[in-house]
Amino acid sequence: MPDKCQPSAAAQLDFIAPQDCRKCPRLAKFIDSHRIAHPNWHNNSVPSFGPIDAPVLILGLAPGLRGANATGRPFTGDFAGQVLYEALLSCGLADGPYKAHKNDGLSLRDVRVSNAVRCVPPQNKPTSAEIATCRPFLSQELSQMKNLRLILSLGRISHETCLRHFGLRLSSYPFSHNSLHILPSGIKLLSSYHCSRYNIQTKRLSQEMFLEVCMRLKDEAKLA
Numbered sequence: 001m002p003d004k005c006q007p008s009a010a011a012q013l014d015f016i017a018p019q020d021c022r023k024c025p026r027l028a029k030f031i032d033s034h035r036i037a038h039p040n041w042h043n044n045s046v047p048s049f050g051p052i053d054a055p056v057l058i059l060g061l062a063p064g065l066r067g068a069n070a071t072g073r074p075f076t077g078d079f080a081g082q083v084l085y086e087a088l089l090s091c092g093l094a095d096g097p098y099k100a101h102k103n104d105g106l107s108l109r110d111v112r113v114s115n116a117v118r119c120v121p122p123q124n125k126p127t128s129a130e131i132a133t134c135r136p137f138l139s140q141e142l143s144q145m146k147n148l149r150l151i152l153s154l155g156r157i158s159h160e161t162c163l164r165h166f167g168l169r170l171s172s173y174p175f176s177h178n179s180l181h182i183l184p185s186g187i188k189l190l191s192s193y194h195c196s197r198y199n200i201q202t203k204r205l206s207q208e209m210f211l212e213v214c215m216r217l218k219d220e221a222k223l224a
Contacts, residue, residue: 012107013073014052017045017118017137024130027119034069034120042072045119048141049074050112055149056093056221057142058084059158061194062117062126069120073102074113079197083207084113087195087214093223110223114141116161131161139165148187150221152213155194162189177205178213180220188220 022028035043046063060080063069067078075081077100085106088094096105117126117134126134138161142148153159159175166183173181173189181189192205192213199205217223 012050013047013102015045015047016114016141017134019044021045021119023133024119026127027117027121027130030122031069031119034065038070041070043069044072046072046074046115048112048114049076050108051110052112052144053147054108054110054112054145055147055223056111056152056217057145057148057150058111058113058152058154058217059138059162060113060115060154061157062115062124063120064124065120068115071100071102074115076100076102079200080195083195083200083210087207087211090211091214091218093214093218110221111217112145114138116158126157131157132164135161135165138162150188150190150217152217153189153191155192159189159191177209178216180216190217190220 031043034041046068060075064078064080067081068074068076071077075084081100085094085098088111089098093109093111095107095109098104098106116138117131118137121130142165151162153162156175160170163170163173166185168183175191177193179191183189192210193199195205195210200207
């Protein structure tokens, strides 16, 4: 059972990017098309999930079309979310059931989950300009995370987005799976291949490999 001090699952969802954001015309047009085709979906910028005072931020790429864009919670409703939240539950970093919708009662413990790009991109491929346009929302989020010790970046784009936020040279902190960099700020940057269906099916990543990363996250962030 969750501790009484743990925020409720609903209270752990909060918007960083504005709802109905129109800063990226291509993404706004794509979302508009799905508001017509799927009016019951979330179809909006996706809020972050987890307590703002968490010592760990897990950063993905962007909402999945039939995942977070549909459900309104990061990594919820698609294969990647199943892999992520099962690993967090196994590590004691989440409480409650994961049933692939935002009202399933799942809550996070000491971790927060977000994306480098807050709105769903066509074919899950944001452009460089869209990534740069959305980065100030990550900067705003990181400035509010006063207890931050570690960022887990899922994939190269989120890894490089973090480095650009801190104004660091990409070549000085190369991306590789299960790599750890200690940034000048003292924050640790742990990186992993994204837990996508594609990476699992092609055997670039296994669920066991991803669980190892999450266990390392817990150890490096000194979480009980």
